[in-house]
Amino acid sequence: MVGFASLITLALVYFASGIAASPAAVPDSSQLLQPRAGTCAQIRVRKEWRALTSTEKQGYIQAVQCLQQRPAGITGKAGVKTRFDEFQATHIDLTDEVHQVGHFLAWHRHFITMFYNALRDECGYTGPMTYWNWSIDADSTLAMKDSPIYDPSTGFGGDGVPGTYTLPPDPNGQSNAFPGAYKGCVRTGPFANQTVRLGPGKLVTEHCLVRGVDESMSKSSLKSTEVNRVLALTPFERFRTGLENGIGFGFGFGIHGGGHAAVGGEMLNPYSSPGDPLFYLHHGHLDKIWWQWQKADPAARMFDISGPTTQRPPFTNVTLDFQMTFTTLGPKVVVRDVMDSETEPSCFVYE
Ligand SMILES: *[C@@H]1O[C@H](CO)[C@@H](O)[C@H](O)[C@H]1NC(C)=O
Ligand SMILES: *[C@@H]1O[C@H](CO)[C@@H](O)[C@H](O)[C@H]1NC(C)=O
Ligand SMILES: *[C@@H]1O[C@H](CO)[C@@H](O)[C@H](O)[C@H]1NC(C)=O
Ligand SMILES: [Cu+2]
Numbered sequence: 001m002v003g004f005a006s007l008i009t010l011a012l013v014y015f016a017s018g019i020a021a022s023p024a025a026v027p028d029s030s031q032l033l034q035p036r037a038g039t040c041a042q043i044r045v046r047k048e049w050r051a052l053t054s055t056e057k058q059g060y061i062q063a064v065q066c067l068q069q070r071p072a073g074i075t076g077k078a079g080v081k082t083r084f085d086e087f088q089a090t091h092i093d094l095t096d097e098v099h100q101v102g103h104f105l106a107w108h109r110h111f112i113t114m115f116y117n118a119l120r121d122e123c124g125y126t127g128p129m130t131y132w133n134w135s136i137d138a139d140s141t142l143a144m145k146d147s148p149i150y151d152p153s154t155g156f157g158g159d160g161v162p163g164t165y166t167l168p169p170d171p172n173g174q175s176n177a178f179p180g181a182y183k184g185c186v187r188t189g190p191f192a193n194q195t196v197r198l199g200p201g202k203l204v205t206e207h208c209l210v211r212g213v214d215e216s217m218s219k220s221s222l223k224s225t226e227v228n229r230v231l232a233l234t235p236f237e238r239f240r241t242g243l244e245n246g247i248g249f250g251f252g253f254g255i256h257g258g259g260h261a262a263v264g265g266e267m268l269n270p271y272s273s274p275g276d277p278l279f280y281l282h283h284g285h286l287d288k289i290w291w292q293w294q295k296a297d298p299a300a301r302m303f304d305i306s307g308p309t310t311q312r313p314p315f316t317n318v319t320l321d322f323q324m325t326f327t328t329l330g331p332k333v334v335v336r337d338v339m340d341s342e343t344e345p346s347c348f349v350y351e
Pocket of ligand 1: 133135136139224288289292
C-alpha cells in the first residue's frame, strides 16, 4: 500500500512548489459554440505516438505535466485543482450522458480537441496531437507491457507496481467494478509522481496513477483484424455500437473497452479514466477509426449519426442538431459541427 504519509508528503511538496501560472479563463458553458465561418485557417495532422520526433514526444509530455500544474479556471469543485483535473471532472460528471448514446464518438472527438487546444494555447505545445494505435502492439509478438507507449523516457511510464495501491471503500459500488485491474501505482516515467485527485469512479480521493496492464486484451480485442471487423460495419448505428461495445459475445471487450482494459487501473474506470494521460491517446485512436470509417464513403457517412440521446427511456434520437455539453470546459457544441474533422472547430486530419 502506498504510505498515506508519502501521499501527504507529495501534497506538501506540491503546495510548496506553488502553482505559478494564472488560472484559465472560464468559458460560458451555457452558450452554444459558433464555429468560425469558412475553412480552417490550418488543418493539423494528428500522428501515432511512434511517429512523433523525440522532441515532439518530450514536448507533448511536458505540456501534459504543465496542465497538471496549471490552476483550474473553476474553484470550489471538490478535488479539482488543475486544468488536467478539470478535464477529468468533466468526464466524470458526464459519463452517464456521453456513453452508450448516439453522440459517444462526437462528444469524445470534441473533448480531445479541447484537450489538444489546452496543450497548445495554455502550455505552449507546438507538435501534433497524437494517438496510440494499440493494434501495432497487439499484432506484434512483443508483450503489451513492452510497448513503446510505456517507455519510461520516451513514453508514459510503465505498469502499476503490485502492492502499492489499495482501492478505497466505495459504499455505492461505482468505483471498483474491476477491482483486479488496480494492480498498483505507476513508478516509472514522467507520471510516476502524478497526483490523481479524482476517482476512482465518482469518489474524490488523492492517489497515484494506477495501472494494471492486461496482456490478454492483445489477443482478444485489439488486433487489427478486430478493428477491420468494426470498420466493415454499416450503417453508423452498427458501427457505433460495435466500436463501443464489441461485436457479439465472446470477443473480449471490443476495441473501446479493450484499450481501456489493456492499460487497466484508472483507465478501466468508466468515470475517472481521463486521470491517465493515455486516455487521450486511446480515444484519439478510436476517433481515428471513426474518421477512417467516415472517409471510406463520405457521401453516406460523413454526417451519419444515430442512437439514443440518453441511456434510459424515454428515448429520443440524436440528430445533427443535438447540443452536447462540456460542463465548465467550454460552450455547448452541436453534433453537426464536429462531424467533418476538416472544419471548425476541429481542423484536423489523421496520418
Ligand atoms: C494500426 O496499426 C495496424 C497494425 O500495424 C495497421 O494495420 C492499421 O492500419 C493501423 N490503424 C490505424 C487506424 O491507424
Ligand atoms: C518523483 O519525486 C521524487 C521525490 O520528490 C523524486 O526523487 C523523483 O525524481 C520524481 N520522479 C519523477 C519521474 O519526476
Ligand atoms: C429512433 O430511431 C430508431 C432507429 O431508426 C427508430 O426505430 C425509433 O423509432 C426512433 N425513435 C424515436 C423516438 O424517434
Ligand atoms: Cu469516455
